[in-house]
Amino acid sequence: MAVVTPKMIGERIKRREDPRLIQGLGTYVDDIKLPGMLHLAFKRSDIAHGIIKSIDVSEAQSMPGVELVITGAELKEFLPPMPIGTPFPSPDHYSVAVDRVRYQGEPVAVVVAADRYLARDAADAIVVDYEVLPAVIDPEVAMQGQPALVHEAFENNLAVPYVPGGTGFDAEAGTVDNSAVDKAFAEADFTLSQRMMNQRLAPTAMEARGVVAHYEPGKDTLTIWSSTQNPHILKTFVAALTGIPDNQVRAIAPEVGGGFGCKINIYGEDYVAAALSKQLGKPLKWIEDRSEAFQATIHGRGILAYVDICGKNDGKVTGLKIKLIADIGAYNMILTAAIPTLTMLMLNGTYDIPAIRAELTEVFTNKMPTDAYRGAGRPEGTYFVERAMDMVARHLGMDPAEVKRKNFIKADQFPFATQMGAVYDSGDYEKTLDLALKNANWEGLKAERDRAKSEGRLVGLGVSFYVEVCGLGPSASLPTGGWEYSSVTVERSGKVTATTGSSPHGQGNETTFSQMLADQFGIPMSDVTILHGDTGVVKQGIGTFGSRSQAVGGTVLMKAGDKVKDKMARFAAAMLNPNEETDASEMVFQDGTIYFRDAPGNSVTFADVAAYAYVPVPLPEGLDPGLSEQAFWEPSNNTYPYGCHISMIEIDRDTGEPKLLKLIAVDDCGTVVNPLIVEGQIHGGLAQGIGQAMIEEVVYDDDGQLITGSFMDYAMPRATDFPRFELDKTVTPTPVNPLGAKGVGEAGTLGSTPCIVNAAVDALSEFGVTHIDMMLRPEKLWRIINQGGKS
Amino acid sequence: MEVSGDHKFEAPRTAVWAALLDPAALKASMPGCEKFEEVGTNSYDLTIRIGIAAIKGTYTGNVQVVEPVENESYRLVVSGTGKPGRVQGDAKLMLSDEGEGTRVTYTGEVKAQGAISRLGSRLLGGAARLMIGQFMKAMEEQVARREEAQDAKEKGA
Structure with a gap:
């Protein structure tokens, strides 16, 4: 195979989509x-x-x-x-x-x-x-079959009555052995319990x-x-x-x-x-x-959890029990019932917790159905686990970052099979935590918080760590199939046209995929066109969700490119050495030329080889005309990107109004093709996560009337709601695909919600509060301040 | 959504009570009332045009006077449907003496469904208060007119 010297991959290239979009030159459905x-x-x-x-x-x-x-x-x-x-x-x-x-x-x-x-x-x-x-609104009342049945055939409104998971659960036999979990709780130094609501959100594309x-x-x-x-x-x-x-x-x-999933x-x-x-x-x-x-349009989240966590007084967590109740609304949409199972799948978080019992119940209510919304089940799981880990630190009077460190899955434990049945591909969590603490100046921040508190200000710090299942996935885990498709064509002119089944809606695939092909063929990025989103043009495809564009769509693009490149190398070899048996794998594609590795002075242009391939006189032996190939590919496993988020928040003692002062994030999504696009994705995810933590909530009244039916009542976060995001990365490639890319599109929504609520609880610690349900409405915080810790 | 308030009438309780049950006075006092038709004992079909922001539209519905206790209290049960959605109201009106006049105190609940609820819920309380205010003011005039008519009738007799 020919050698490629990476040039564009890893570069901060501005999105080539943007000039048309910001000038109003894009064609949307309404056009x-x-x-x-x-x-x-x-x-x-x-x-x-x-x-x-x-x-x-x-x-x-x-x-x-x-x-x-x-x-x-x-x-x-x-x-x-x-x-x-x-x-x-x-x-x-x-x-x-x-x-x-x-x-x-x-x-x-x-x-x-x-x-x-x-x-x-x-x-x-x-x-x-x-x-x-009568309208069925409260999922816990609905589970009693009250005040009515949404669907007559579903007793007690149970869409999915009971799904167990975790330690001692045998999926094949369908049996649950609780002995390990029971033993962990019986032998623990402490047990903490909390009811937590991860509220409904509107995707609002x-x-x-x-x-x-x-x-x-x-x-x-x-x-x-x-x-x-x-x-x-x-x-x-x-x-x-x-x-x-x-x-x-x-x-x-x-x-x-x-789209954000909706x-x-x-x-x-x-x-x-x-x-x-x-x-x-x-x-x-x-x-x-x-x-x-x-x-x-579908709503997101809407999952209630009853969490019990137990451990030893040295900070080691020994057991976790989580009962999930998903308020899925009135019907099943395409993935509705599957989303809460992703919450379950991720309940290990980034920790080696020896005993976990999870239970899931999904309940019909008279609301719009829920389904995938940025993160789709994983932000909920992360939130529950990270809030619980923070409660452990608070209970023991330990630094929350150190409690995490103590319980982390260690770098030498990967690939790591979790109690919940996932196999985490790769990771070095401590390295990411250390970088986040360093970037945040954690000890300095703690001193700053303590100083502010001593002045009577309500300032708090929160830290969270997340791991996400991305790059979906093997076909065994996706009913639609978990592969992706691409084709690559070198045109007669030497320009390159590629198609991808990863149909973007803001991911910037035209840019990242062009960067990849530019490197692969040694040609300028501007010579590459990426086509997508049309089944008449892109022969097959799955689509864009579960942060899979780069990890799956990017990989298959590279595979299709390799096929064309192999053939083109043989045409080039035939041009350079028409009378000799040559090894096409020794061809180098660079700067718009193709040459033998050991003879860089003797090259043919990329465009000339393309022209030759379409009018091949003479036709090299063993080759057919043309330069167009396609590929299907699916990964052997999902990918598991992760990261650490830290926030600082201040709550106004008089009004209860929270203000986010700092947000520091270190994310590890494996190999990064375009840092600018990755940062953009993290910015967007953070915006939506901060929105959930602080101001967003879908509200129905007792009669099932949607109260938050417009932007006057449903609060969308704006740029002025955010501090400057301080981003950084560690790079731990995945072995699951040859690119090493893991996916990043949803990451920002995972780390942000628990780190902000952890900070709010820290800010209000003097009132004895141990948990606050999102969102952080000033009135709710005011009540905690003025009513002795009760919200 | 709860709505409550009161209004002072410069008239005796019996006169206020009678006006509050008089279909002609009710019709004349309801803001934007285009139709007010008795369809049974203490039950009226009505059409009201409302011109306030998100709840703007023409509503058709029914109003019933329930549990009347003479000169003391009654409940008004209202339901209406219009393009922006449905509105249901249930209010209790209570009368008490205040000096020479009468104080009418009301407490009630307004429920909305459809676009009114979605888009107008924050305006609904204000709109309801505004309309009740207009109603009470107009009713004051009706009470005065009825008294004048009564006086004229007595003088004529």
Whole structure:
């Protein structure tokens, strides 16, 4: 194989996507306009739970310009329930409710009209009469079967009644042996218990959802543009539900303005647009408004935990029991039921805890379903474990960083099989902790906090450590398949075109993947074009989630590139030494030329070799014309990036208002292709983690009415809410892929929430408080300050 | 959401009580009331147009007078549906003497569903207080008018 001298990999290259995006030159779904296109609007339920007694569409139907008004019961005749991607039993979930509504915002009827505004007016003119049923809101009450059942077939509202995990759990036999866990707790010097809520969040991508469906009757083909993270999965699912063969469906994700997990799902609106376009033989468009996004795009988190942690007085943690209750909302979406199992998987954290018992129950409530939101289950697990570890340090009067160090999985223990069943690939946690403490000037910060406290100020420090499962993953762990796909073509001109199934929505793949190919072929980055997001162009793919773009998508790109390069080396060898048997693996690709390693003075240009490969006269023996190859690849294991976050917070004694003073992060995501993009991903993750810790929360009232239905009531963090982030990295490559990259997209959401709450508890320690549930609302903190530690 | 307050009427309790149960006076006092129709004992269908920010729209619904205790108290149970969503209200009105006049004290709960709840919940309390204020002021005028009519009738007799 030819030798590549890394040049672009590791460089801080500005994203090549940005100039078009910040100039308004990107094409999003809403920019797609087709001749004769009609518009959809959805009539949505105003109530959380009820039986549909009647739907009067007469006024809507009579409005000029309205093409069609259709109810859920009518759609059911040709649109089956939506498929899911998890193995748990699931109630039928129709794109549009048939006879009963189960969350506020659930669609009950659809209007097709000449323009968007008319469609909305007509939807407003639909009158639905409900028999209102009690709303099931509190998951712990719901588990008692009260005050109603969300789905009759699911006793006590249990979507997933009981999943055990941890020490002594035999997955094959389905048995649980509690003896080790019981012994750990019986012999412990102390046991601490805490109920912790990881609250519901709204993903709030800057671009809301949207779909354009174009069925062409003459060809029996469907083209569907959707703001999605995984067009290939969308294509497969839409084909299955509409009955159009999958080789007749083309799915396109144009520019996607953020996803954060919420655009993994294929939603009812996508299926309805496709099915009605087929029915009417006309192109249809639906663009979600912000109000709909709050109500009817999946929510994240919403997991309650009862945590017991025990240990020895020297700081060694010997046992952990965590009972998880996931409030999953009204239905299963694609990955809904699987997300809390990721929380379970990560309950070891970064620690060698000898005995862990985890239990998971998932509960239906009358709320929007939850699903993947940046971190997807892992931030919840990290939060519970890191809060518990902090409670141990506080109980023992030890430095929380030292308690972590004492319990860490050591560098020589990798690969490390956890009690929860994960196999951590690589790590050196102490090195990362040491760098974070050094960068933070930890001892100095502690002195600063103590000085502030002595002046009567409420200042606190928090430290957290996380490990995340990323680079998903082997096919055994993903129902869609865990591989990725890429093709690389060297064009006749010598320019390079590559396709990737990793469909980006802000990850900057066009930049990082160009950097990789530039190095691989020894050509300028500007000669590389990366295509993505169109199943008509990218033959296969899985998509972008679970921080897998670089680790999986990047690796397969390199594999496809290697195939083309091998062939091109043989063409080059034939040009340089037409009459000799040569070893193509000795070819060097550098500076737009190709030459034998031992004869750098005698080279051919990259472009000349490309031209030759397409008009190969004479055709070298054993070679076919052309330079285009594809590859599939899947990793043997997930990757496990990790990091340490430290924060300093001050709480106003008079008002309870918290202010984040410092945030120091050291992350280890293995090999870094572009530090600028990695830092950008960490910034975004931190912003969303800080948002969760401090100001974000989805709130439903007792009747299931969404109270936080707009940006007036749902607080999005802004730049002014953040201190300057102090970032650094350690690099511990993964052995799982040849790049050594682990993934970083979600990391910032993991470390930030516990480190901020740990800091808030530290700031308020004089009031005897040991835990505060997120978010850190000033009123909640004021009550702790003024009511003796009770929030 | 809870709404409470009071209003002083410069009229005797019996006069205030009678006005508060008079469909004509009720209709005239309700802000934006376009229709007010008796559909049963103490039960009225109504249409109200509200012009306040996020809850703007035309609402159709029903209002019932429940548990009347003469000259003392009654409950008003209101439900309405409009494009922005549904509103339900349940308020208790209590009358007491204050000097020569009457004090009407009210406590109640307003519930909203749909877009009103989502977008207007923070405005709902203010809107409810504003509308109750308008109602009480208009009702004051109705009480005065009824008294004048009563006086005229007595003089005529």
